[in-house]
Amino acid sequence: xxxxxxxxxxxxxxxxxxxxxxxxxxxxxxxxxxxxxxxxxxxxxxxxxxxxxxxxxxxxxxxxxxxxxxxxxxxxxxxxxxxxxxxxxxxxxxxxxxxxxxxxxxxxxxxxxxxxxxxxxxxxxxxxxxxxxxxxxxxxxxxxxxxxxxxxxxxxxxxxxxxxxxxxxxxxxxxxxxxxxxxxxxxxxxxxxxxxxxxxxxxxxxxxxxxxxxxxxxxxxxxxxxxxxxxxxxxxxxxxxxxxxxxxxxxxxxxxxxxxxxxxxxxxxxxxxxxxxxxxxxxxxxxxxxxxxxxxxxxxxxxxxxxxxxxxxxxxxxxxxxxxxxxxxxxxxxxxxxxxxxxxxxxxxxxxxxxxxxxxxxxxxxxxxxxxxxxxxxxxxxxxxxxxxxxxxxxxxxxxxxxxxxxxxxxxxxxxxxxxxxxxxxxxxxxxxxxxxxxxxxxxxxxxxxxxxxxxxxxxxxxxxxxxxxxxxxxxxxxxxxxxxxxxxxxxxxxxxxxxxxxxxxxxxxxxxxxxxxxxxxxxxxxxxxxxxxxxxxxxxxxxxxxxxxxxxxxxxxxxxxxxxxxxxxxxxxxxxxxxxxxxxxxxxxxxxxxxxxxxxxxxxxxxxxxxxxxxxxxxxxxxxxxxxxxxxxxxxxxxxxxxxxxxxxxxxxxxxxxxxxxxxxxxxxxxxxxxxxxxxxxxxxxxxxxxxxxxxxxxxxxxxxxxxxxxxxxxxxxxxxxxxxxxxxxxxxxxxxxxxxxxxxxxxxxxxxxxxxxxxxxxxxxxxxxxxxxxxxxxxxxxxxxxxxxxxxxxxxxxxxxxxxxxxxxxxxxxxxxxxxxxxxxxxxxxx
Numbered sequence: 001x002x003x004x005x006x007x008x009x010x011x012x013x014x015x016x017x018x019x020x021x022x023x024x025x026x027x028x029x030x031x032x033x034x035x036x037x038x039x040x041x042x043x044x045x046x047x048x049x050x051x052x053x054x055x056x057x058x059x060x061x062x063x064x065x066x067x068x069x070x071x072x073x074x075x076x077x078x079x080x081x082x083x084x085x086x087x088x089x090x091x092x093x094x095x096x097x098x099x100x101x102x103x104x105x106x107x108x109x110x111x112x113x114x115x116x117x118x119x120x121x122x123x124x125x126x127x128x129x130x131x132x133x134x135x136x137x138x139x140x141x142x143x144x145x146x147x148x149x150x151x152x153x154x155x156x157x158x159x160x161x162x163x164x165x166x167x168x169x170x171x172x173x174x175x176x177x178x179x180x181x182x183x184x185x186x187x188x189x190x191x192x193x194x195x196x197x198x199x200x201x202x203x204x205x206x207x208x209x210x211x212x213x214x215x216x217x218x219x220x221x222x223x224x225x226x227x228x229x230x231x232x233x234x235x236x237x238x239x240x241x242x243x244x245x246x247x248x249x250x251x252x253x254x255x256x257x258x259x260x261x262x263x264x265x266x267x268x269x270x271x272x273x274x275x276x277x278x279x280x281x282x283x284x285x286x287x288x289x290x291x292x293x294x295x296x297x298x299x300x301x302x303x304x305x306x307x308x309x310x311x312x313x314x315x316x317x318x319x320x321x322x323x324x325x326x327x328x329x330x331x332x333x334x335x336x337x338x339x340x341x342x343x344x345x346x347x348x349x350x351x352x353x354x355x356x357x358x359x360x361x362x363x364x365x366x367x368x369x370x371x372x373x374x375x376x377x378x379x380x381x382x383x384x385x386x387x388x389x390x391x392x393x394x395x396x397x398x399x400x401x402x403x404x405x406x407x408x409x410x411x412x413x414x415x416x417x418x419x420x421x422x423x424x425x426x427x428x429x430x431x432x433x434x435x436x437x438x439x440x441x442x443x444x445x446x447x448x449x450x451x452x453x454x455x456x457x458x459x460x461x462x463x464x465x466x467x468x469x470x471x472x473x474x475x476x477x478x479x480x481x482x483x484x485x486x487x488x489x490x491x492x493x494x495x496x497x498x499x500x501x502x503x504x505x506x507x508x509x510x511x512x513x514x515x516x517x518x519x520x521x522x523x524x525x526x527x528x529x530x531x532x533x534x535x536x537x538x539x540x541x542x543x544x545x546x547x548x549x550x551x552x553x554x555x556x557x558x559x560x561x562x563x564x565x566x567x568x569x570x571x572x573x574x575x576x577x578x579x580x581x582x583x584x585x586x587x588x589x590x591x592x593x594x595x596x597x598x599x600x601x602x603x604x605x606x607x608x609x610x611x612x613x614x615x616x617x618x619x620x621x622x623x624x625x626x627x628x629x630x631x632x633x634x635x636x637x638x639x640x641x642x643x644x645x646x647x648x649x650x651x652x653x654x655x656x657x658x659x660x661x662x663x664x665x666x667x668x669x670x671x672x673x674x675x676x677x678x679x680x681x682x683x684x685x686x687x688x689x690x691x692x693x694x695x696x697x698x699x700x701x702x703x704x705x706x707x708x709x710x711x712x713x714x715x716x717x718x719x720x721x722x723x724x725x726x727x728x729x730x731x732x733x734x735x736x737x738x739x740x741x742x743x744x745x746x747x748x749x750x751x752x753x754x755x756x757x758x759x760x761x762x763x764x765x766x767x768x769x770x771x772x773x774x775x776x777x778x779x780x781x782x783x784x785x786x787x788x789x790x791x792x793x794x795x796x797x798x799x800x801x802x803x804x805x806x807x808x809x810x811x812x813x814x815x816x817x818x819x820x821x822x823x824x825x826x827x828x829x830x831x832x833x
Contacts (some may be wrong), residue, residue: 009038021261024059036188097659116172123634151237164244169705184832195311215308225292251404302719315395340371342398416477426486443507458488557787562798570600571748603631646670679831693776700781
């Protein structure tokens with residue numbers, strides 16, 4: 001049976017989800033959750049949430065889906081043990097190191113791979129299955145065909161998002177909030193820079209979208225809505241249909257869950273006549289929307305996927321202004337949809353932005369009315385001027401909100417579990433009550449009072465039923481009663497009520513008993529015990545220099561300037577593919593200079609790219625570089641099968657702790673790039689932990705986002721027509737923000753967009769720190785810039801590595817001659833929140 005999975009960010013949202021029809025909920029505690037700014041749950045509240053859900057047979061998944069550093073591991077281990085003890089059904093994990101620790105600390109606790117793990121191909125799912133994951137939440141960039149293919153072959157459960165907000169970047173691969181403002185999405189504190197305004201500019205700084213009917217929110221996608229496609233997702237084999245929205249209010253949870261619940265049930269009940277009512281579509285839009293999209297399920301929508309004119313809730317259009325009286329401050333609206341007192345509306349005025357107001361009065365033909373139907377002209381007070389022709393949107397529907405709140409503010413359950421009762425009593429015996437629910441669980445209790453012969457009013461079945469129906473705030477409702485009363489007896493009502501209470505309590509315990517797990521060992525465990533430091537690895541060789549390039553010209557420039565290693569291939573920022581002959585030349589050229597080379601594979605590999613990846617790996621095996629770099633779990637899985645060569649795990653793995661280092665080392669990874677979000681203190685705690693060579697990025701314009709969406713193709717390339725005109729090849733483009741910072745836009749050979757940081761990472765004055773920490777390689781990102789730039793930067797780092805503290809720049813302590821003003825030290829000193 002397919003599962004409807006609901007978001008829960010507060011206690012009210014939990015009740016809303018339970019009462020509106022969720023099969024499972026996902027929520028977070030106060031630590032380690034990717035929605036830090038939601039109310040979330042204390043430990044005590046988590047335990048109660050699990051109890052409430054489990055009484056109803058509803059599963060609870062807890063988000064432990066942030067990156068965790070070494071210093072937080074003791075807290076994490078204690079937290080995992082607590083989640084296990086209170087009976088959560090699974091944890092949702094991003095950090096592969098966290099998953100490894102969980103497998104050891106709480107081996108009977110199922111693990112789901114968060115969408116933050118960027119699982120986007122079958123090979124990635126297979127890798128997770130091999131390592132104990134029970135479910136994978138797929139990336140939201142997949143097509144329905146890809147989802148169906150993965151579901152058909154996946155050895156574990158597959159979960160996909162069906163409704164809610166979208167990230168424009170692949171989840172788990174976004175550094176924009178982190179590097180701009182220090183608030184890391186990977187740590188649950190995303191500041192949502194994608195919802196801010198940007199201008200697409202050319203080399204001269206000109207707005208190239210001027211006059212093209214485009215808004216300024218160029219990275220803000222519409223919301224996902226798939227309700228009409230539920231049958232196709234179910235038939236594709238998706239096990240869990242997930243609604244996004246842990247930051248949303250409980251009314252949102254109630255309306256969206258209820259609407260999808262009824263749609264799923266309707267399809268399963270009658271697969272040949274599935275429809276979604278117009279009202280359901282309207283309700284989904286009314287409760288929250290940035291307009292709707294199906295994202296990438298049926299292809300790339302280009303600009304049609306974007307909410308470029310408004311990054312937040314737009315409500316539902318209900319009409320246009322036909323008149324406005326400045327003296328009375330009253331607008332007359334021709335309604336396309338009903339309007340009522342208590343609603344909130346917003347006018348999209350041609351001049352001056354938005355005008356919002358509550359509907360405190362409503363006149364229809366001069367008469368005060370509580371509501372007005374579609375098709376009529378109504379007058380409402382509006383404090384600021386609006387103009388005829390302005391569009392009017394309802395952003396708050398009082399009746400819908402009232403209906404939504406009925407799911408969680410009544411104080412008593414709406415969805416109850418039917419129970420049958422048997423009562424047995426006779427003179428000289430206690431009255432016994434046995435409850436049996438629809439799932440077959442039983443609970444029984446007896447009165448302390450021994451039934452006596454009745455003198456006045458003997459006990460009747462009607463009296464017993466009346467007491468047993470008083471189930472109040474429990475989750476149960478009496479369905480049938482079998483009452484066996486022998487003779488005319490008397491039992492006090494208070495005794496019957498107490499026995500009922502105890503029988504209900506016993507039934508609750510019976511229902512909860514199915515969730516019990518084996519007890520944990522009373523002794524906890526430390527990170528050092530889980531991943532013992534490799535003492536042999538502490539004696540490091542000298543720190544080497546590696547340069548990441550995407551052309552042969554840049555590769556040669558790096559070698560001539562003194563790079564020990566080059567990283568070549570993968571995505572190019574010039575929109576062209578690297579040929580097999582160029583890969584051969586790269587290896588030959590590196591060998592000629594007596595240096596080492598790692599050949600790169602794409603950071604992202606969707607199913608259509610898998611044959612190309614396999615062919616590329618076979619080529620690499622033939623030409624035998626010094627290593628092969630992989631950027632995702634699927635590529636790692638395939639590379640281990642094909643290549644006998646040393647493997648390198650790139651920064652896209654988000655390697656943030658020693659457990660992740662140890663795990664990847666065990667998978668045959670010979671070297672890895674640490675997360676750019678680590679600071680020096682955190683790096684020091686990781687260095688020397690495993691045998692894999694550690695690498696840190698020290699220079700270059702770091703990629704902040706990678707996306708299937710391309711702003712250039714969408715707004716000037718006519719991508720929405722199905723045939724992009726490749727405008728990206730005709731110029732260079734930047735996104736300029738409100739602070740006048742310019743972020744370069746690069747497109748690769750797979751038509752993915754990469755947004756690069758506006759500031760250049762520069763760690764020239766601090767090279768010695770990496771040496772002192774025992775870092776094996778420092779890396780220059782040199783896919784941007786020309787060969788002359790590559791040679792100049794490589795020479796500077798080469799000289800600093802060679803001369804060390806004796807380098808003139810370090811002696812003088814003045815790097816102004818080799819640094820420009822627009823640089824950043826990244827997170828090496830400040831770290832991330």
